[in-house]
Amino acid sequence: MSTQDKPYSAARMNDAMLSSMQPPTIRWFLLAFILGAIVAVGLYAFTVQLTTGMVVTGINRPVMWGLYIISFVFWVGLSHSGTMVSAILRLSQASWRRPILRGAEAMTVFSIAVAGLFPLIHLGRNWIFYYLIPYPSQYGLWPNFRSPLLFDMVAINTYIIGSGIFLYIGMLPDLAVVRDRSSGFRKQIYSLLALGWRGTAEQWRVFSRGSTLLACLIIPVAVSVHSIVAWDFAVTLVPGWHSTIFAPYFVIGAITSGVAAVITLMIVIRKVFKLEEFLLPLHFDNMSKLLLAVCLLWSYFYFAEVFTTWYGHKPIEWEWFSYMHDHYGIALFIMILGNTIVPIIGLCFRSVRRSMPALLVITLLVNVAMFIERFLIVVPSLSHKNIPFAWGSYTPSWVELAIALAAFALFFLLYTLFAKFFPILAVTDVREQEEALIGQQRLGRTQVETLVNEE
Amino acid sequence: MEVLGVFDNLESAATAVDNLLEAGVAEAKITTLSSVPYPDGVLVKSEGKPRFYLFTLVLGACGALAGFSLAAGTAWLYPLQTGDKPIISIFPVGIITYELMMLFAIVGTLIGMLWGMGLPDFKPKPYAMEIANGAIGILIDAENPAEIERSMQCLQRSGAQKLCTEEETS
Known part of the structure; x- marks a missing residue:
């Protein structure tokens, strides 16, 4: 196939891809x-x-x-x-x-x-x-x-x-x-x-x-x-933070929110700049599979972290966990829903992975849940540290x-x-x-x- | 002096390179100008290995040394005793050494790449705007007027849409 026979000429591709710079x-x-x-x-x-x-x-x-x-x-x-x-x-x-x-x-x-x-x-x-x-x-x-x-x-x-x-x-x-x-x-x-x-x-x-x-x-x-x-x-020795798993857990969490944000931005860019012929459903399908994989990993890490806390039942760790559950129950539920249940179930289906409205909702939910997760890492742990007379809220x-x-x-x-x-x-x-x-x-x-x- | 011939597709550009080689122009003197990369040998074959990696290695090593000096050296020069903690602590020194090593290596790669690509270069040189839209330029580094003439004839015979020399550009 010669260059002239290709479905898109270089000039036309340049025009289309640089249309955002009009x-x-x-x-x-x-x-x-x-x-x-x-x-x-x-x-x-x-x-x-x-x-x-x-x-x-x-x-x-x-x-x-x-x-x-x-x-x-x-x-x-x-x-x-x-x-x-x-x-x-x-x-x-x-x-x-x-x-x-x-x-x-x-x-x-x-x-x-x-x-x-x-x-x-x-x-x-x-x-x-x-x-x-x-x-x-x-x-x-x-x-x-x-x-x-x-x-x-x-x-x-x-x-x-x-x-x-x-x-x-x-x-x-x-x-x-x-x-x-x-x-x-x-x-x-x-x-x-x-x-x-x-x-x-x-x-x-x-x-x-x-x-x-x-x-x-x-x-x-x-x-x-x-x-x-x-x-x-x-x-630090703050309950809920002092964990060997924290670094990889953070890295996976970061990749999860990052992949979700890339998909969100790509959906918006595709629509606003009319780039449907370059950002194909295939690209979203592949990125969604990546998001599914990191959501599974994040869920595994979270389960591993919570499971050992729950099983060990160390008083101060349990106090922090109970405080989070009692005071931030709804936030905790949204976090699990947005980071685990919805993406893992939804992204198993090819039709969802290729549907822009569904992907937009899922990826936005992932990042809302991830922001809540950051809140739940910082606030409950600091609120109920090792000294009970200095407990507080925020x-x-x-x-x-x-x-x-x-x-x-x-x-x-x-x-x-x-x-x-x-x-x-x-x-x-x-x-x-x-x-x-x-x-x-x-x-x-x-x-x-x-x-x-x-x- | 550089001579440029602009071709509207890959096949005619490849034919031009073949014709130039047949006319006795050394392959090392021919290069291409394109807005997308082509695998080595599609038009011309490159010689030798790029040496910009050296910048990465050297600056990476400098970065490691700088990081270590900054973290360990200054802690040693300005000791801050906290309990019985060591003045020079392995993990913090390691982390800062690592980060500065990577920073310097990345900057070194940038410098090396720019050096390898001959950039920045704002001097006027043979170029055609059509290249941005998919045309391919065949550039010959000719040494004397006879070679310039021979190259231009060869490019014209091969179907060049446009011809220009370094003199015309400046």
Whole structure:
């Protein structure tokens, strides 16, 4: 089959895949304005906290970690799947990954950036945030390198930089395509971003091998980041946290929420930018199978954790568990429903895995349940620690709620801006797959398509 | 000086490469410009192995050293005694060493890739906008006017839609 005989010409594929970069419409501006307004409300709430102090939050003794740390863990978790799934699928040469990877990688960068804001917001004296950075201090203070909080700072910065590089390098050939199709001021900007890429054979060779190497490097970083976040909890002696299983349990939880979020975003992108011919039911089917597998794993980990607590019946552990059951029973039920019952039963059916409305409901439910899970990890454990006379409870204040909501708006605003100014589909990756379609061969009574392997 | 011929499909570009080789142009002097990658040998064969891995290795090692120095070295220089805990603790030092090693290795890979790809490069070079839309460029690194002329004739004979030289580009 010659290039001219292919079902889609390269120019037409470029047009279709870059349609998201058309000049913004009134609806786009309206969406950006609404999201921006919510972010502004969050900024106002933060200003109130900054000028008044942490007293405006619901954080108290003993619940010293509230909605900010819950949001931090949630957003770090969400960031997991994008780069990691993209990297795993690249290494396993799963060709169906191609239309998904850009959206997933962008999701990682924006969610880890949002996550990184929460420790800063939680600091209290936010204006001395630079105390987090380890450097010889003139104040006579030196960062305690044994503190898990320092691991966090180092790990999250590594992941932000690594994910940013992974996203940018993967986008380089697409930026060159955009450069060649634009004019005026936009052309100058994209020329700068494309760094003079021409697509020589050597450039492609280095690009291909380098991307694989980056994928190999980013996977252990992703695993380490969420393990380190888990160790923030697990290295303490707080009941419900001090568990050897916490790091892998967090990693699986993170992948679960990340995969679900990638599917949610892909459904929205597919609908909004009319990308039905590139984001096929097959892609959602495969991603749903992945989600089913991680939901099963998450359920197994949760069962293993709860089972040993229940069987051991250690008084303080049981006190914490009973408190959670008695005070947060409905939340616990929604968590089990959203993370275990609904996805595991629903995603067993092919018709559900290929139905966009059903998948949208399931994936949103998974992330609602995952946010609740973060809440149930942080609050009940801190409420009922080892000293009974210091037991307490926690209700988030309007300031915390406004900031947490603004974080969601900020994430969607960044994503909306990215989709407008950068290719949201990996154009050259998708076209490469189309180019690899070299012809048809008769097999039995039918014609089958033949593909060139990536190797 | 570089000479570029633009072809609208893979087959005619491959024919052009065959014709250039028959005309005596060394394969090492021919390269392609395309908006999608093709497996090695579909148009031209590459020589040698990319060396950008060295940046990953060297910077990764530097990162490990930096992480260890930052965590263990500074703890040793500014001791903070907490109970009977060791001044230099294995797990925290290991974690920070690991994270910085990975960070430096990733940055090293980026630098190595850019070096290997010859980027950034904003100098004007032969290029055609059609390449973004699926056309394939065959680029010859010609040394003298006779070779330029021979390459251009060969590309034209092979059905090039467009021809340009480095001189015309600048």
